[in-house]
Amino acid sequence: QSLFSRVNTESYTTCDKMGRHNFCFLKSIVLEHAYIRMRTDKLFGENNNLGILWSERDEIKTAQTYLESAEALYNQYMKEDGNPPLDPSEHFMAEEEKLTDQERSKRFEKAYTHTLYYLAQVYQHLEMIEKAAQYCHTTLKRQLEYCGYYPVEWALNAATLSQYYLTKECFMESRHCLAAASVIFSQAGQVPSAEDNETEQDQQDLRQRKAEIARCWIKYCLNLLQSARKLLEDNIGELDPDRQLELKAQRKKEEDEKEKGRKKAVLFGTSDICDSVLAMEEKVSSVYPLDFQEAREIFLVGQNYVQEAKEFFQVDGYVTDHIEIVQDHSALFKVLAFFEEDYERRCKMHKRRIDMLEPIYADLNPQYYLLISRQLQFELADTYYEMMDLKVAIGNRLEELDSHTIKKINSLAQLAIKYYELFLDSLRNPDKVFPEELEEDVLRPAMVAKFHIARLYGKLITSDSKKQLENMQTSLEYYTFLVDYCEKYPDAVRAVETELELSKEMVGLLPTRMERLRAKLCPFI
Amino acid sequence: MASEAVKVIVRCRPMNEREKALGCKAVVSMESARGQCFLQNPAATSEPPKQFTFDGAYYQEHSTEQIYNEIAYPLVEGVTEGYNGTIFAYGQTGSGKSFTMQGVVDPSIQKGIIPRAFEHIFESVQCAENAKFLVRASYLEIYNEDIRDLLGADTKQKLELKEHPEKGVYVKGLSLHTVHSVVQCEQIMETGWRNRSVGYTLMNKDSSRSHSIFTVNMEIYTVDEQGQDHLRAAKLNLVDLAGSERQSKTGATGERLKEATKINLSLSALGNVISALVDGRCKHIPYRDSKLTRLLQDSLGGNTKTLMVACLSPADNNYDESLSTLRYANRAKNIKNKPCINEDPKDALLREYQKEIKKLKAILAEQMSAHNLSAKPAPLLEPRLDPEAEKQLIREEYEERLAQLKASYEAEQASRARLEEDISSLRNHYDLKLSALEENLRKEAGVDEAGGGCAAQAEGSLML
Numbered sequence: 001q002s003l004f005s006r007v008n009t010e011s012y013t014t015c016d017k018m019g020r021h022n023f024c025f026l027k028s029i030v031l032e033h034a035y036i037r038m039r040t041d042k043l044f045g046e047n048n049n050l051g052i053l054w055s056e057r058d059e060i061k062t063a064q065t066y067l068e069s070a071e072a073l074y075n076q077y078m079k080e081d082g083n084p085p086l087d088p089s090e091h092f093m094a095e096e097e098k099l100t101d102q103e104r105s106k107r108f109e110k111a112y113t114h115t116l117y118y119l120a121q122v123y124q125h126l127e128m129i130e131k132a133a134q135y136c137h138t139t140l141k142r143q144l145e146y147c148g149y150y151p152v153e154w155a156l157n158a159a160t161l162s163q164y165y166l167t168k169e170c171f172m173e174s175r176h177c178l179a180a181a182s183v184i185f186s187q188a189g190q191v192p193s194a195e196d197n198e199t200e201q202d203q204q205d206l207r208q209r210k211a212e213i214a215r216c217w218i219k220y221c222l223n224l225l226q227s228a229r230k231l232l233e234d235n236i237g238e239l240d241p242d243r244q245l246e247l248k249a250q251r252k253k254e255e256d257e258k259e260k261g262r263k264k265a266v267l268f269g270t271s272d273i274c275d276s277v278l279a280m281e282e283k284v285s286s287v288y289p290l291d292f293q294e295a296r297e298i299f300l301v302g303q304n305y306v307q308e309a310k311e312f313f314q315v316d317g318y319v320t321d322h323i324e325i326v327q328d329h330s331a332l333f334k335v336l337a338f339f340e341e342d343y344e345r346r347c348k349m350h351k352r353r354i355d356m357l358e359p360i361y362a363d364l365n366p367q368y369y370l371l372i373s374r375q376l377q378f379e380l381a382d383t384y385y386e387m388m389d390l391k392v393a394i395g396n397r398l399e400e401l402d403s404h405t406i407k408k409i410n411s412l413a414q415l416a417i418k419y420y421e422l423f424l425d426s427l428r429n430p431d432k433v434f435p436e437e438l439e440e441d442v443l444r445p446a447m448v449a450k451f452h453i454a455r456l457y458g459k460l461i462t463s464d465s466k467k468q469l470e471n472m473q474t475s476l477e478y479y480t481f482l483v484d485y486c487e488k489y490p491d492a493v494r495a496v497e498t499e500l501e502l503s504k505e506m507v508g509l510l511p512t513r514m515e516r517l518r519a520k521l522c523p524f525i
Numbered sequence: 526m527a528s529e530a531v532k533v534i535v536r537c538r539p540m541n542e543r544e545k546a547l548g549c550k551a552v553v554s555m556e557s558a559r560g561q562c563f564l565q566n567p568a569a570t571s572e573p574p575k576q577f578t579f580d581g582a583y584y585q586e587h588s589t590e591q592i593y594n595e596i597a598y599p600l601v602e603g604v605t606e607g608y609n610g611t612i613f614a615y616g617q618t619g620s621g622k623s624f625t626m627q628g629v630v631d632p633s634i635q636k637g638i639i640p641r642a643f644e645h646i647f648e649s650v651q652c653a654e655n656a657k658f659l660v661r662a663s664y665l666e667i668y669n670e671d672i673r674d675l676l677g678a679d680t681k682q683k684l685e686l687k688e689h690p691e692k693g694v695y696v697k698g699l700s701l702h703t704v705h706s707v708v709q710c711e712q713i714m715e716t717g718w719r720n721r722s723v724g725y726t727l728m729n730k731d732s733s734r735s736h737s738i739f740t741v742n743m744e745i746y747t748v749d750e751q752g753q754d755h756l757r758a759a760k761l762n763l764v765d766l767a768g769s770e771r772q773s774k775t776g777a778t779g780e781r782l783k784e785a786t787k788i789n790l791s792l793s794a795l796g797n798v799i800s801a802l803v804d805g806r807c808k809h810i811p812y813r814d815s816k817l818t819r820l821l822q823d824s825l826g827g828n829t830k831t832l833m834v835a836c837l838s839p840a841d842n843n844y845d846e847s848l849s850t851l852r853y854a855n856r857a858k859n860i861k862n863k864p865c866i867n868e869d870p871k872d873a874l875l876r877e878y879q880k881e882i883k884k885l886k887a888i889l890a891e892q893m894s895a896h897n898l899s900a901k902p903a904p905l906l907e908p909r910l911d912p913e914a915e916k917q918l919i920r921e922e923y924e925e926r927l928a929q930l931k932a933s934y935e936a937e938q939a940s941r942a943r944l945e946e947d948i949s950s951l952r953n954h955y956d957l958k959l960s961a962l963e964e965n966l967r968k969e970a971g972v973d974e975a976g977g978g979c980a981a982q983a984e985g986s987l988m989l
Contacts, residue, residue: 120798
């Protein structure tokens with residue numbers, strides 16, 4: 001702290017004496033950096049790229065103070081003067097060796113960029129994440145303008161930052177980062193084709209990076225659609241038309257404000273890439289889609305990026321990555337279905353999900369891909385379940401269910417059951433025994449699977465009363481499992497409260513119902 | 526415990542001669558019973574020691590034999606049963622990593638974890654009945670994100686990491702060597718180890734920056750009583766993790782490098798800074814090259830057991846390394862296989878459910894009351910009996926129904942409580958109806974009315 005105030009007093013004194021602001025501010029900034037370098041030198045004996053070590057929070061705070069004052073000084077300096085100050089090394093140079101204005105400016109700006117970069121890290125350590133992100137953003141911007149950069153690296157960093165903005169639902173900023181990432185990446189240009197092995201590797205890397213950026217775009221589209229869904233859905237997960245109208249009206253009002261906001265945002269780009277970035281941005285919306293048409297447009301953009309990503313991340317070689325991309329594709333369909341009003345068309349979208357997930361699942365060796373395998377089982381079961389529900393809803397609108405629809409409903413229900421059962425089987429040990437006590441991470445999915453199976457058996461349609469009784473019996477067994485398990489392991493209740501409640505009710509009601517059915521089958525009077 | 530798929534233990538070796546000669550003090554202490562490890566800062570003796578808790582804390586008085594039996598045994602046993610297992614060894618040079626992992630021949634209780642694992646495996650192979658085993662070993666090194674085969678013909682060749690839906694994650698071109706005995710395993714390990722060292726000299730590599738993975742692949746072929754054959758495969762990965770020794774320890778020996786947060790001066794780390802800001806699923810962080818994680822990913826989920834052995838030196842001049850190791854191990858504790866299976870908490874579904882239940886209840890209630898309210902008199906085939914006879918009839922029917930109900934319950938309901946409940950509600954009902962009947966009869970005594978309805982009413986109410 002004292003060093004700083006000394007510096008400041010010195011600066012001002014010198015300024016008064018010499019009346020040359022250049023020197024003062026330069027000295028201050030140099031001293032900030034010198035402080036940092038001093039510590040580095042002392043500890044490491046050379047000024048290389050190793051980190052600065054601070055041991056306690058206090059020292060981080062000190063660093064913060066120094067860096068923030070350097071930042072303030074820079075801003076003040078630029079406002080008041082603007083000409084690049086002398087670089088510290090110049091004090092030791094002969095007149096003719098001194099730097100050109102341009103070079104001086106470059107170094108000065110570079111030093112400032114680093115200040116911002118250090119501040120980003122300091123804020124990160126202080127857990128001021130938003131500020132850290134802001135400073136990362138500015139650092140990236142300055143890299144484009146002053147520092148020189150590696151296009152591929154820059155692009156990946158911008159794409160990563162876009163993902164941060166997604167966590168904050170700042171879609172405009174996210175899109176901007178991604179658009180810039182795509183534009184800058186294309187600057188990496190064509191690597192001249194050669195027989196050299198090294199260059200082949202580079203080409204490979206380039207293609208991979210491109211696919212990675214595509215995946216970031218997929219997440220953008222997916223997140224935008226999912227966030228919109230959250231705003232639009234009612235308490236049973238359907239699109240609420242009132243909310244829709246409300247939001248559309250609200251959006252009209254905000255359009256003006258958005259423009260203002262955009263102008264204030266930290267934009268990338270020197271003038272030459274500005275246009276390209278803008279062009280990229282115009283390909284996809286950054287506002288919440290409020291109806292099917294708007295949703296579909298974003299969906300299509302996402303789908304294109306899926307294809308692009310899959311070109312590189314093929315199954316053979318990149319199983320995990322490939323499957324994640326397909327899961328994203330499935331998620332895109334799922335969220336699009338939310339916006340679709342027509343049940344038949346919705347069903348078709350879910351069918352697309354089945355078609356893309358089933359074959360991949362079938363090829364997976366669960367021994368090596370246990371988690372993914374389970375995820376797919378669950379998703380397939382849920383999707384078939386959803387389709388069955390839709391068919392039932394469609395059927396209910398008709399006068400009566402025809403045999404074709406009944407068959408369809410039953411087959412979908414059976415397939416859902418099949419996949420839930422597969423999931424439950426995956427929990428068994430090598431001797432095929434189902435665990436007595438379920439582990440925390442599979443507890444809820446396992447219980448939900450049991451619950452859904454119970455319900456599905458209740459939903460199977462059959463004219464054969466005996467069969468119906470069997471189904472009800474099976475249904476009852478699964479509900480009972482839930483109730484019994486929670487009794488035995490009361491800690492599990494938290495995980496399945498609602499399902500447990502309903503299961504208890506069903507366990508109470510089903511036997512009576514079955515009794516009646518039985519009575520009908522064999523009347524005793 | 527099944528749920529703790531990742532176990533972390535620390536092991537501190539005894540002070541060695543050099544340290545004793547330098548007059549080093551011990552700054553590590555342990556409370557083994559509670560798995561606690563304490564580290565005292567020699568530069569700040571007034572400060573309380575830092576405390577860490579693990580699944581096991583072993584010190585000089587504990588032998589490797591003990592450690593193996595308590596912690597490593599179940600893991601290796603699991604491999605022979607078909608589960609994957611991974612043992613990580615972490616510790617900076619001189620921390621006793623090799624002491625714990627390789628061990629010494631004499632005394633035999635200090636034989637290392639690795640030779641013990643080999644013995645364990647081959648013992649199961651010998652003892653197993655009706656089973657054929659195929660045991661193969663591979664040994665690779667990851668240095669600077671390059672993978673090399675330490676048992677290959679050309680150890681300088683970089684190998685590709687790939688994934689196959691059937692085979693899982695694998696290294697293309699990695700050689701597999703069939704082994705039949707503990708001795709063979711050890712020989713192979715030694716060969717690989719030598720190749721590793723040669724590489725360092727020739728290529729100026731830094732040994733502390735490379736990870737190595739020695740894998741024992743087991744294929745177990747059994748035929749059960751029905752003549753069905755089963756093939757199980759499991760892997761035991763022995764991972765030697767790169768230490769994180771400081772590159773340049775310039776300055777006087779004893780210069781304390783306080784490990785805490787690091788500020789990177791180079792913009793090349795901007796990517797790392799940004800990545801750290803992104804939190805949560807549903808985001809994609811562009812590939813940040815961790816071959817080690819990918820290679821072991823099938824060992825970090827579900828049916829795999831993982832053990833991390835963090836090795837320490839007790840001496841005060843290794844305080845910083847020890848602190849770093851303990852912090853690293855601490856972080857490892859929190860690596861849980863957090864499988865996230867997306868299931869939609871579908872409120873819609875639950876709401877529909879509640880509707881269904883309501884409907885069901887209504888139907889049942891309706892049917893109950895329908896019987897109660899059936900105004901239609903019972904067929905007048907039944908002559909009107911006098912009240913006493915009616916009572917008797919009701920009673921008889923009640924007994925009959927009760928017997929039937931009892932029988933059907935016994936057949937289908939395991940729950941005795943429910944049975945009792947139903948019986949008592951049945952009895953209540955009977956009492957109610959009986960008293961209603963009596964009431965009606967009393968009324969009838971006063972007002973002459975068609976009694977058929979009452980009989981039917983009484984009858985009907987017994988049909989639950």
